[in-house]
Amino acid sequence: MSRRRRIAVVFALLLVLAVPAPVVAVDRTTIDDPFSERSLTKVYPGADDFSEPSGQYRTVGAYRQVDGERQLAGYVFLTSNVVDVEGYGDEPIEFLVALDTNGTLRGVELVEQHEPFFDRASAIQRLRRFSYQMVGMSVTQDVTLRDPDGNEHHVDALTGASVTTRASIETVTRSARIVAKEKGIVSESALDDGSTNETATNQSSERRMTLGDLGRGAPLARWDAGAPDATAGSNDSLTLYAAPIESDPVKRSLFADRAAGPPDANATVLWVGLNAPGSASRPERLRLHQWTRSYAPPVHETRIDGVDWSAALAIEGTLDTASPFVLDLTVGGERLSRTYGPGGLAVRRPVDAVAARTVPAWVGTVESAWQDNWLAAAALVVFLTGIVGIFTFRSRISRRTGWTTNRLRIGTLGVTLAFIGWYHPTQPTTQQIAILVRELVSWATAGGFRWALFFSAPLVAITFICIALVIPKWGRGVFCGWICPFGALSELLYKLTPWEYELPREYHVKLEKLRYPLFVAIVIGFVISTDFGATLAKVEPFKAAFYSSLVTDPVYIAWSALLVVSGAFMFRPYCRYVCPLGAGLALGNVLQREPIQRYDLCGDCVKCQSDCEFQAIEDDGSIDRFQCFQCSVCVDNYYDPEGCPVVLQYDNEHGFTVDAWRDPALIERIRPEDRTTEQQRLLAERAVTDGGETEPYAGSSDLVPDGTVVDMVRRETAGGDAPGSDASCGCSGSDASCGCSGTAWLDGGDGDA
Secondary structure, three states, rough: OOOOHHHHHHHHHHHHOOOOOOOOOOOEEOOOOOOHHHHHHOOOOOOEEEEEEEEOOEEEEEEEEEEOOOEOOOOOOEEHHHHOEEOOOEEEOOOEEEEOOOEEEEEEEEEEEEOOOOOOHHHHHHHHHHHHHOOOEEEEEEOOOOOOOOEEEEEEOOOOHHHHHHHHHHHHHHHHHHHHEEEEEEEEOOOOOOOOOOOOOOOOOOOOHHHHHHHOOOOOOEEOOOOOOOOOOOOOEEEEEEEEEHHHHHHHHHHOOOOOOOOOOOOEEEEEEEOOOOOOOOEEEEEEEOEEEEEEEEEEEEOEOOOEEEEEEOOEEEEEEEEEEEEEEEEEEEEEEEEEEEEEEEOOHHHHHHHOOOOOOOOHHHHHHHHHHHHHHHHHHHHHHHHHHHHOHHHHHHHOOOHHHHHHHHHHHHHHHHHHHHHHHOOHHHHHHHHHHHHHHHHHHHHHOOOOOHOOHHHHHHHHHHHHHHHHHOOOOHHHHHHOOOHHHHHHHHHOOOOEEEEOOHHHHHHHHHHHEEEEHHHHHHHHOOHHHHHHHHOOHHHHHOHHHHHOOHHHHHHHHHHHHHHHHEEEEHHHHHHHHHHHHHHHHHHOOOOOEOOOOOOOHHHHHHHOOOOOEOOOOEEOOOOOOOOHHHHHHHHHOOOOOHHHHHHHHHHOOOOOOHHHHHOEEEEEHHHHHHHHHHHHHHHHOOOOOOOOOOOOOOOOOOOOOHHHHHHHHHOOOOOOOOEEEEEEOOOEEEEEOOOOHHHOOOOOO
């Protein structure tokens, strides 16, 4: 065995044996016995005695000695006994929570979680530190990830884990509010029932309902602007609020001082609030519109802390709060029209009502993430649109002298690595595809699809939408060859280093199939168990490359380093032989409608095959669509009059122009299965004009005509020219160009090729 073959075998074995290396068991439980005295004392350090778990939610009473007397300090409970909020791992995140008798959180401890990114001790510690931020907040407060406003409690989000962040917040706050209601810490008007996301309002003689209370008990919409035509000094700072009220206790509270009492159970109740500092806040006119119906309900003013004016409207009719409706108000002589969308979506213009009609309620849960990342999302859309534009006009770009699409691709890879690799990490993963499959299985078997999982990370969502749009036309190579950050890192590293090593083709053909069982295993792993699937997904080095703050596992770091370093010696080895994400996307190439065109001589000329660093071109000249990365090297060669033998011959016979590919003489040389509809039409017209003559090479057992460039190259390789021939041909290795000289190959022509 030669030295090169031994090296190839060793490298192949390293790739195969290293795949299982990241697969290690992970203990997701941080507290084995949450109701042990040690755990209870840790979560409620101010208590010195605890009762046994009891009641509907299995709560533990926490006591302390005050002046020698045993007094109730609060309660401790497991969130899993109260609510069931699924995280990114399709299982609840479980916390042990301590709540005092004033409704304040005194302790939060992580018990168990199954989130894919939090599978190491340091990552779990990050989640624990995040939960500690909620200690000290009241059950009557909202949690915000932005600057706190009014009755809000600020926490810093977990980097790169927006779904886990929101699931943790909802788990702790919802369970705390339900237990507070059950223990009488807050009144019945605080929450309707434990299945809703309503919160304490504590409507008592000492405390009025607040804007925050309503926001927790109903889908509250907010508009932070005055009228569109407002002038300086008018209602520039006017803020409008609206929320449908479905909770019977809240309805009774809002209409408590109305002589007729609460409205009929069939009536729709809508709460409206205004903040208009420096101007009259009470509207002179208030109407509601929904499609062709209009309503002018009686206005019952309410007292809500946090707004200057508010009212409860009882609409006797068919107003559907699950569909958009328009609030039409006149305040301070100026008219305002705002559209309320489903789930509390605040739409500014009435004309947006038609669009809002189709917006589902889950949009409200991801709205803040899109608002926080709108600039980066807009930049990504522009970037991806530019790439799609290059593919749309790729043939025109490649026909221009001095231009190659592959050069544009190399420049694009630099932007990809800097922008969506390091500056704003946006690396799609197999894990996300696997979770999509799992959600589809769940939807088909049990109903319900959690769209918020996929739209909580705006840039990743945009990237996947782009992938879904381009695969049917150009295949997965648009992403793998142009947009993938790790692919960009590997390829640019290879081009910057002096080493060049390539596996023999026989090993390449075998190893490229390794990706597909890996992809299938990860998908099945996630369907069976999130933990198992996340463990298998560690074959992907993306976290180590772009989310380093989430990585501490030394085995995973070593594996990722091996893949990165191997890219300095070999052209994108991970992408071609291991990547399960590329394998999953490649399966979508069965939908690809636009193949890369090939000539009849492409099986005999090896120029494109030798130039393709991805080794996606077969010996017969065809392109393996499942291995093609759309690098466009073969496309550039296809249109190159100085490098492609077919175009070179056409140039000598007919004269080359950028519109040569509309000439039937050149179209005839394109493989029939690759011709466009327009090219087929032109050939059909040519056949009619010429009396129905067949194509010159149709039915030939040898597609290489006598006297062509490839024919002369083949003869010289075989040991000499045909008798009586004065022609000679050859290919230059330095500039990868081919040419012929003499007269025989041109059938009487003169001059060099």
